[in-house]
Amino acid sequence: MQMVRMELSGTSQEILSARDLGIVACTRCSKPAPMGAQTCSRCGHRLVSRDRQSLQRVWAFWTVGLMCYIPANTYPMLKTRTLFQVDESTIIGGAVELAHHGNWGIAFIILFASVVIPLAKFMAVAFLAISVKQRSVTSQRQRHYLYEVVEYIGRWSMIDIFVVAILSSLVQLKSLAAINPGTASIFFALSVIFTMLAAQAFDTRMIWDTQTKDEGLKTND
Amino acid sequence: MDHPDTPLAELPLDEIIVCPQCDAVYRLQRPADGERAACERCHTALITPRDNAGLQIIAVAVAVMVLIIGASVFPFLTIDAAGNRNAVSVLDAALAFAGGPMILLSLATAALIFFIPLLRVLLTLYVLVPIVLDRPPARHAVAAFSLSEELRPWSMAEVFAIGCAVALVKVADLADVGFGPAFYMFGALVVLVIAQDRFLCKWSVWNSLEHPKKS
Numbered sequence: 001m002q003m004v005r006m007e008l009s010g011t012s013q014e015i016l017s018a019r020d021l022g023i024v025a026c027t028r029c030s031k032p033a034p035m036g037a038q039t040c041s042r043c044g045h046r047l048v049s050r051d052r053q054s055l056q057r058v059w060a061f062w063t064v065g066l067m068c069y070i071p072a073n074t075y076p077m078l079k080t081r082t083l084f085q086v087d088e089s090t091i092i093g094g095a096v097e098l099a100h101h102g103n104w105g106i107a108f109i110i111l112f113a114s115v116v117i118p119l120a121k122f123m124a125v126a127f128l129a130i131s132v133k134q135r136s137v138t139s140q141r142q143r144h145y146l147y148e149v150v151e152y153i154g155r156w157s158m159i160d161i162f163v164v165a166i167l168s169s170l171v172q173l174k175s176l177a178a179i180n181p182g183t184a185s186i187f188f189a190l191s192v193i194f195t196m197l198a199a200q201a202f203d204t205r206m207i208w209d210t211q212t213k214d215e216g217l218k219t220n221d
Numbered sequence: 222m223d224h225p226d227t228p229l230a231e232l233p234l235d236e237i238i239v240c241p242q243c244d245a246v247y248r249l250q251r252p253a254d255g256e257r258a259a260c261e262r263c264h265t266a267l268i269t270p271r272d273n274a275g276l277q278i279i280a281v282a283v284a285v286m287v288l289i290i291g292a293s294v295f296p297f298l299t300i301d302a303a304g305n306r307n308a309v310s311v312l313d314a315a316l317a318f319a320g321g322p323m324i325l326l327s328l329a330t331a332a333l334i335f336f337i338p339l340l341r342v343l344l345t346l347y348v349l350v351p352i353v354l355d356r357p358p359a360r361h362a363v364a365a366f367s368l369s370e371e372l373r374p375w376s377m378a379e380v381f382a383i384g385c386a387v388a389l390v391k392v393a394d395l396a397d398v399g400f401g402p403a404f405y406m407f408g409a410l411v412v413l414v415i416a417q418d419r420f421l422c423k424w425s426v427w428n429s430l431e432h433p434k435k436s
Contacts, residue, residue, distance in 0.1 A: 015245045015246075015261060015262055016229060016230075016245070016246050017243075017244040017245060017246065018239045018244045018245075018246050019244060021229060021230045021246055022230075023234070023237070023239065023246065025239035025241060025244065026241075027241055028367055028370065028371075029367075029423075029427045030238070030239055030240075030241040030267075030423075030424065030427070031427065031431075032234045032237055032238075032239050032246075033234065034234070042363070042427060042430070042431050043363050043366075043367050043427070044363070044364075044367075045367070106390075140243075140262070141262065141263070144242070144243065144263045151374075154374070155374055155375075155377055155380055156380055156383075158333065158377055158380050159380055159383060159384045159387065161326070161330065162314070162330070162334070162377075162380065162381045162384030162385075162388075163384050163387050163388045163391070164317075165314045165315065165317045165318065165330055165384075166298065166309070166314050166317075166384060166385060166388040167388050167391065167392065168314075168317035168318070169309040169313040169314045169316070169317040170298050170300050170307060170309050170314075170388065170392065170398075171300065171307075171392060171395070171396075172307055173300070173302055173303075173305035173307060173396070174305055176302060176303055176305050177302070177395070177396075181317060181318050181323060181326075185318065185323075185326060186318075186322060186323060186325070186326050189326055189329065193329075196374060200374065204242045204243060204263075205242070205243055205244040207243070208243045208244060208245070208262070208263070209244075
């Protein structure tokens, strides 16, 4: 597979944005239209050069997601009933218990996938939302890459919920053992969904606006 | 494209392409089949035409549809411990969260791993079949393709497939776990869903929806 370089305008270094040229592109189907057009003539999507409400929506979803993440960690994720005991463990509690039994590898993976990655996602989204408001030390390319990673990883966090669903339906062995979903699962799912919505609400075009020197902080309109 | 020196600002709108991720503007150049046109500054793929892409996507979509339905009906894991046996299908897994507010989670799980992937496949077929046959686009094809694109992040059949593998590791030392037929279907599904995303050039689809070939 070969990469074709798009032919650039004017000098070979300078990339113009549609906004500079008085053009607004549809975020859904990417068809360009003159600035001021309200809806896309191809797909009917609402046209905005830069989404003014974007950051508000990001922070709203972000806050709800973070609020859901707290009970997701304090309530038990799984209720495991075996012959002699009932065990209700939280995400972190379960990982610590595994570590006690010597399963350091699995404990580490669980902590990484269910604690480190969700927290890193919250921080990344917050960092991106703050960085478009003020000059940032990281390059636009790096921040765009960060966004792509967050957006890509987002849906994979649902894997925890699917594992709980699979275990709860699979391990139903009458009196011998049974696993049932705990209250945390619903909060964890909500947290993942709202983090995904927060990432989707972010208008990535803003990343590329802020640091063009003459335009300064004209990001928000 | 006859005047390569014309500044971008003076080009007609159908001779430019705008990167949907970073708003960079380029002179439209359609790459040859098998090549990719990518944005220079954010590296988003803009146009990725392939020879016979339409037919390939339709073939993959039909396969995905059969697999999703098959994978949901047949059991994907069986467990065996001290004479107790249990086999679960996707439907059982989705309904694991029954009772109280958990029912919402059941519905969401069922949607994410079954209904949304299936709906996306049907929408893809609905949009692409007329295009590939050089017919005028189907009614509401634009709305159908838009919906399919909006649902893309919420279609999680392949995430569920990896979830099966994780669950398997977790119960492996607790009991004898076996694969049902659906497990292999999910394995194939992961590969096909990724292939489908790679084959699909959104720019080309939107372009053919806007300028259908006259047959």
